Amino acid sequence: MSDKRRFEIAIYLAFFALIMCAPLLLDPFWLNRIAKYLVFGMLGIAVALSWGYAGILNLGQGLFFGAGAYMIAMSLKLASPTSLQQGSDKPVPDFMLWNAEPGAPTELCCINKASFLWLPFQNQWFGVAMGLLVPIVIATVIGVIVFRKRISGVFVSIITLALVLLVRLVVIDAQPITNGFNGLTDLGWFKVGGFEFDPYIVPTYYFVAIALCLVLAGARLLIETRAGLILQAIRDDQNRARYLGFDVPLYQTFFFAVSAGIAGLAGMFYVVVSEFASPTFMDLTFSITMVVWAAVGGRSSILGACIGAIVINMISATVSETQGFAEAWKVIIGLIFVLVVLYLPRGFAGLAHDMLDSFLGHRKAASSHTAEVSDASQLAE
């Protein structure tokens, strides 16, 4: 194993240890905040995988995040006490009741024309399964169409950007079943067995933290596989890879879908810790913000993009609450982005990488120097 590999493993382990120790230092309010930022870290991983490794700049990652979030939020909405009004034992979301036409039956099956879609979500695990499946299926369909047609580069970005805006519009327009602009609020808690994940307790933090560690390790190992190397080859030169016999669209679609799955997972965890899902998840600014996190952290480093997302959000939370900085912060983050793109195209992870290289290089040079000196002294003897 090379020195560099050992270093990398050490840095990953240090990161795992750090986020595992956080509950020792933080009060419940901050713990919940950090849990949200860890979820954003997961999104950073998704962006790094598709942008840094597959070369697909997805400007609509929020689509997958939002899909995951809405799917689990539907289940948690039905599990919420607010859905059991009027002494009924069959849950109906409160907003459906408020907006029901006079005389409509107050049952989930038929309170409005599309409410039956909610029926299977009474089972929380159906929501979880859909939270993963819907993003993956959407990504696969997009991938098959876009990549088979050999659309690449900025055109993929434009298509994904248009798609997230389209879906956002549909979600807002489907007000009877999505609660439109207001999104799904007053959600119940996620339950496993008899345990309820109250967003402000330590076990919930660990639930998110462990998931992040698993996703991080999984994504890093995925890149390490043959398929991961071939994916990077495709990113560098699609044509060359094609003439070496690789089914290029298959690789792009696969990793695009994996990235979408991670974003969907992040969406679900976000709902668990923040107790709402809203169309703002599919705002353009949010999808672009994710790209900024990954760019600053380092898009060609899974851990770099993840840390970038967490740290930017932590700084952002602290600074924007300081009087006088609230508005200036947006300018500062914009400046940081511009500077990073200009001077650190591989982000802070790239910088760390280069520093490590030169450090290891120096050490090697130093050790070979001592070897020469000892050779020389042997000769002298």
Place this chain on the structure above:
Amino acid sequence: MAQTALTIDGLGVDFGGFKAVDGVTLTVEDGELRVLLGANGAGKTTLMDLVSGKTKSTQGRVFLHDTDITNWEEHKIARAGIGRKFQIPSVFKDLTVRENLKVASCRNPGVLPNLRFGFGKQANRDVDQVLELIGLAEAANRLAAYLSHGQTQWLELGLLITQNPKVILLDEPTAGMTQAETHKTSEIVNSLKGKHTLIVVEHDMAFVREIAERITVLHLGQVLAEGSVEQIETDPKVRAAYLGSKGIS
């Protein structure tokens, strides 16, 4: 009589009325090295595009041994056993030289079978051999982006050798090379003779003399002449169309 590796039968393409390649018929035997000559616009690169699947033909057929590969998708043609080097050298710039070759050594085109670690001992040995052959053993851990132009060309040749196709199409492998680099390239190409069937498009006459066995001359999308270097040199039609009055020198 050796077996026929590649059969091109009446192949042509019509770009909206303009026939860049017009009914070319050509057979190349197993282990043969065939040079394609022709003036600019004679259809050499287009012919390679048609064989490798980059451009879909509008007439004729291509056979690799007995398999009809006409108008297959590129990666399927590549898997069937046709490798191609591009005129503009293309390698994977953000991977190291060794990683480039590892990618080429991968025998499985799909994603799921490749979700595993390592490329196997045999692949590593093959990669080491190819590194020696193309003279990049010292640079094995360097990013391909930092190679010189000549080294990049050799790396792309190395990718093809690692891929190990039956038929190799080389489009101007010495373009932009110094004399010394050209000489080394001809050594690499000569070492492939016999093991692979090669079709080479080239303008550099010194290089052609170093490697050529048989030459096919294309002119305006059609086959003008075929034969050894001497036959081509003395063919009056070729002289008129391409070589001018001075011959190959």
